[in-house]
Amino acid sequence: NAGVTQTPKFRILKIGQSMTLQCTQDMNHNYMYWYRQDPGMGLKLIYYSVGAGITDKGEVPNGYNVSRSTTEDFPLRLELAAPSQTSVYFCASSTGNDQPQHFGDGTRLSIL
């Protein structure tokens, strides 16, 4: 199994541009998450989903949007990129509450 796959691995954006970070999982997990990791910090939750068609905000949702039309996919959209969104983004999935999360390898995003 591939697990959780994130694309792209690296990206440089200009201020004001938009892009979508892709995340797909092949484990049939209902729960999916997007985190950002800033240097020297733990991971902060951006958005999460407990099933197809259901999404909710996490700790730091401003400047991002998500959708969950299928169980497998959970894309994260940046509409107007800002330097403060320079970070490493991780997607994760799990089978439910209190269960371990499986992480992708991350997308390193720089906004210049």
Next chain:
Amino acid sequence: GDSVTQMEGPVTLSEEAFLTINCTYTATGYPSLFWYVQYPGEGLQLLLKATKADDKGSNKGFEATYRKETTSFHLEKGSVQVSDSAVYFCALSGGSSNTGKLIFGQGTTLQVKP
């Protein structure tokens, strides 16, 4: 709200030394506790977990015991290797939330020298 606090790093040890990384938490309800490890350039991997008080999680020589009385989940290993060099994250889920969200500590960098 729920929170996790880890000891500051970096921690630098010689090979075969004893490792302790402290982790304490604040949570309502009965959270599950986790240690994740992140190797350079990779995503996080689950190292071990404990779901209730006095549970001991263990994996690859690492251990942590869920101590409700001290709200702690300290990570230990008796003899570290160079290959253990990584960033270690303590995390909790459950507690006041039933959405599976993980609350992370800030991470502790471990460097093991030969």
